[in-house]
Amino acid sequence: MSTSTQTNAGGRGTKFDLVALIPFIGWHLLLVPGFLFIDFKWEYAALVVATYVLRMFGVTAGYHRYFSHRAFKTNRAFQFVLAFLAQTSAQKGVLWWAANHRHHHRHSDQEQDLHSPVRSGFWWSHMGWFMASDYEATRLESIRDFARFPELVWLNRFHAVPALVALGVMWLLGGVPWMFYGGVVSTVLLWHGTFTINSLSHIFGSRRYVTTDTSRNNFLLALLTMGEGWHNNHHFHQNTANQGWFWWELDATYAILKVLSFLGLVSDLRLVSDQTKYSYRAYGEAQQAQLAAEATFNLWRKPAPPTPSKTPDEVPALGGLAPQPLLKR
Numbered sequence: 001m002s003t004s005t006q007t008n009a010g011g012r013g014t015k016f017d018l019v020a021l022i023p024f025i026g027w028h029l030l031l032v033p034g035f036l037f038i039d040f041k042w043e044y045a046a047l048v049v050a051t052y053v054l055r056m057f058g059v060t061a062g063y064h065r066y067f068s069h070r071a072f073k074t075n076r077a078f079q080f081v082l083a084f085l086a087q088t089s090a091q092k093g094v095l096w097w098a099a100n101h102r103h104h105h106r107h108s109d110q111e112q113d114l115h116s117p118v119r120s121g122f123w124w125s126h127m128g129w130f131m132a133s134d135y136e137a138t139r140l141e142s143i144r145d146f147a148r149f150p151e152l153v154w155l156n157r158f159h160a161v162p163a164l165v166a167l168g169v170m171w172l173l174g175g176v177p178w179m180f181y182g183g184v185v186s187t188v189l190l191w192h193g194t195f196t197i198n199s200l201s202h203i204f205g206s207r208r209y210v211t212t213d214t215s216r217n218n219f220l221l222a223l224l225t226m227g228e229g230w231h232n233n234h235h236f237h238q239n240t241a242n243q244g245w246f247w248w249e250l251d252a253t254y255a256i257l258k259v260l261s262f263l264g265l266v267s268d269l270r271l272v273s274d275q276t277k278y279s280y281r282a283y284g285e286a287q288q289a290q291l292a293a294e295a296t297f298n299l300w301r302k303p304a305p306p307t308p309s310k311t312p313d314e315v316p317a318l319g320g321l322a323p324q325p326l327l328k329r
């Protein structure tokens with residue numbers, strides 16, 4: 001059923017709740033006095049890297065590959081750990097995040113897409129939609145498979161709790177400097193690192209697969225986001241635990257998931273089949289011409305987004321409405 005939020009995609013008539021935005025804006029503003037008044041030490045740089053990597057893994061393996069795409073299985077306890085870790089990044093509730101992401105895949109770069117740089121511009125796709133109060137409600141109809149778990153519903157409702165706990169841990173371990181570097185600097189970097197996938201990876205990079213959107217593969221973004229920069233692969237076939245499909249496509253999240261699978265914490269990692277991976281070799285002239293035209297796309301010239309065409313991973317295959325969750329038996 002269409003709602004007013006869907007017709008509002010793209011920022012038309014958008015509302016911003018300044019009180020709710022105090023943490024988001026405040027964390028950015030705190031960077032100035034923090035850098036001015038806290039003497040830099042190399043241990044703080046290491047702390048930023050460590051807290052960034054740990055929580056980016058929560059974002060990519062948790063919010064994205066598990067809760068949005070069901071790309072592997074785990075047990076109920078580790079499912080909660082993944083959700084909690086993801087939410088230490090202060091990107092709202094796990095059900096909210098995953099439901100909106102499924103919506104993005106359903107409508108990528110089409111009129112209803114909440115964060116399409118092609119439709120609504122770079123800044124809107126990067127952070128405007130995230131800041132707008134229009135999309136606060138969780139699209140429960142898109143995430144019923146995980147909304148069956150009361151602990152996830154609770155976490156989704158009180159979504160700031162994990163981030164506050166993480167901040168408290170920083171305080172206990174190292175006082176104000178650790179709170180600033182491990183809590184503020186690292187969180188701001190995580191926001192913008194994650195947001196590049198909605199903005200830059202639909203603008204800059206190469207396209208190997210014909211998809212219904214402008215998704216790109218971008219090595220630099222894959223480094224920053226621990227594997228999410230292979231976004232054209234991902235839009236082509238969404239449910240895989242690995243998003244880097246060739247040896248040079250670094251995917252740190254997948255490497256960590258492999259280690260966790262050896263430890264028995266996760267299992268049944270879904271991988272891309274050779275048939276899907278090499279399907280681009282069978283492209284005809286029309287598809288090659290489309291990819292070539294899209295390769296020259298840039299935001300300033302704004303050609304029409306590509307027309308929808310079939311991919312091996314049509315919307316029902318998202319798994320979003322499947323009744324059974326992926327818990328291990």
Ligand SMILES: [Zn+2]
Nearest residue numbers: 197198215231
């Ligand atoms: Zn995308």
Ligand SMILES: [Zn+2]
Nearest residue numbers: 068101234238
């Ligand atoms: Zn996705």
